Amino acid sequence: MKAHNPAAPGALAGIRVIDFGQMVSAPYCAKLFGDYGADVLKVELPEGDAARRAGPFPADAPHPERSGLYFINNTNKRGITCNVATAQGRELFLRLLESTDVLIENNLPQRMRVWGLDYATLAATNPDLVVISITPFGQTGPYSGWNGYDLNAYHLTGASSRYCGRPGETPLEHGTFAADYFGAVTAAAWGLGAVYGRGQAGGGQQLDVSCAEAIAATFVGGQNIGCYAQEGRFDKRTGVGMPLGAPATIMPCRDGHVWMLALEPGQWNGLRKVMGDPEWASLDMFQDMYSRAQNADVIYEFLREWTMQHGKMEIMEKCQAAGCPVTAVFTIEEAANQPHLKARDYFVDMEHPELGRLKNLGAPFKLPASPGGPTRPAPLLGQHNEEVYGERLGLTAADVRRLARDGIV
């Protein structure tokens, strides 16, 4: 790997971003811009981003400056407060937008309207501004006025009904903010495209990102909608990784779980070899992936007898060496300590005034000529008020103190 040159300017150097979001979708989208060198300013209401109250906290003791969720999604940003619900606060916010390239926000549309910060107002303030609005349902359509969170967006996509959970039991999300992250990444790609091509397109614009729609379209729709439209039939979750071929599912082993996959003949033969060529595996009904799936109960029982005698890493290493794509199901702890990711410098050390020295996930992808990743910790609430209001709007320290007294910042 090429040595990184930390002095090289980031790929997005010169792009000014305001993150006026909370929790995951907008903050993570803005973090991606910040990872690669954009100048990102986090603007919080006086009570702060709700992520500050969401944890996880060290020893589960709530503290607005010790939230792990806030920490991980707000690196490389400077932070100010601004009460946009007041006339003066709104005025300051709009003045900041005059010298900004991108606004990233995830407030419900009705909330932005109540604040007088609808897109028409923002565009009148700065016609070149790219406004990235990320919401569960979007700015238009019958559900655009609904209250909603990540969970509601995810379950509106068809993904849980189709792909996750046992038949007849509760459809599942993925144990994280899957819809918010998907929406954030979608918004980052389309939003950066709009910034990059602003000259070409003739100015700024609003990008209306619905987390639900992005998943319903690209994940669920891509694989299923053509079939349903033409044939009027559709499938639902089965609780098994791949119902039509086998083995292809998560199975228990001696010390956890493995993702068992052996579909093509070479993969199956590799698995047989690793298992020591047991007699059952030579039965006719196990010689192709479809007939193995038709006899799933039998084959999974046989396989389980073997996996339960072996550890996940041993199974993974031996299968991979035999050309069979079995992987260990890493726990979070195992994922966080992988030699592979350490060798690639995926984990970085950071210093935070309240959390101390701690590990963080590094850059999501490697740009050798213009490396990225988190280097500065998430801001404390209002940490950069004086600096930013001074630099961007020419306010004096005394001005900022007065604004603080009046509850504006």
Next chain:
Amino acid sequence: MTNPLPLKGIRVVNFGWVWAGPVVGQTLGFLGAEVLKIESAARVDMTRNLPPFADGVPGPNRSLSNHACWAGNGSVSLNLKEPEALELALRLIATADVVVENFGPGVMERLGLGYERLREARPDIILFSMPAAGLSGPLEHVRTYGLSLTSLTGLDSLVGYVGGDPIPVENAFSDPYAGIFGAFAVLTALNHQRNSGEGQHIDFSQQEAVMQMVGPAYMDYVLNGRSGSPKSNRHPTNAAAPHGVFPCRGDDRWISIAVCRDDEWQGLVAAMGSPDWAAAPELSTAPGRVSRIDELHERIAAWTCESDDHELAARLQEHGVAASPVLNVGDLLHDPHYTARGTFIAVTHPLGFRETIYGAYVKTSRSRPEVCPGPAIGQDNERVFKGLLGIPDAEYERLTRDRIIY
């Protein structure tokens, strides 16, 4: 609305196959880039042969799922085993800004298309590579499928019912996720290219990109040493309750309800008709509700199970409660919200049949993306080889006859 799209004038040569790589091209295509997938009838992509097929007629240009996932990519066909085909690919790359590929590490080099070779064709080229676990490191050659890649990130250990084993997600959520994410990575490099004049070879490990989604659970490990376990539909940082999916009237009908603020709880209580049990003082705060989440969810399920999912969601919304029906695939096409937003659209394929795919799933106020149907193999051959590269007709005929362009 005739403003040019933001990436008009950018040309992308896409060697991407299966799902994630083509989605990188599709995303850049929605933004206005010209994307040319290079593929060959000599080795047809497996997803081109996935049923169902348009009008029920099998064929590599008729797979409905393939078309939806690849729409927006153009297609030129080159049999890269032939030296002349490789030369044509390099001539095309010399006119391009970006090359995309999602093979394993080393495959592009073996094809004669490694980064150094591409730089000879075009010094400021951006090569975007997205192998499963990156271009280097102990797991560089790990074999995974899209749907099992998440096992290497810790994410799979969080999916399932509380107290039970992990449940597999039955398709590759990480493919469209990494594909769209990859388009962002390409754009960062394009911006750097504009600023500095230099290209680069992007090392996009799907494992690392997808593991970013595990951030909240990773922080609980960093701060508290806890490793996490299957969460059902509970809040990822256990900061809210109720937070789940509850049964409704009918077969496999459900509603999602998330209560993150105290005023939303009061709304839910009012919607339920203020039952006595809900008046317990500790339930008025989030920590109190989280500590009694099992009991709370049982009570709510007993209340939701007689209601219609859509009606109940609308009623809860009137009380300010975040709730939505849990849609199945069949619901998507006719759901009034997706219909109003034009999420799914019927298009006519160059071969004449109609198919339903997804359109621009992000709404842009200034420039309207074009929606293209899924490409037929080699549909752009004449335009690209004769028009763009200036190959004379007779030569083009020979290259086609000799299965170089194939």
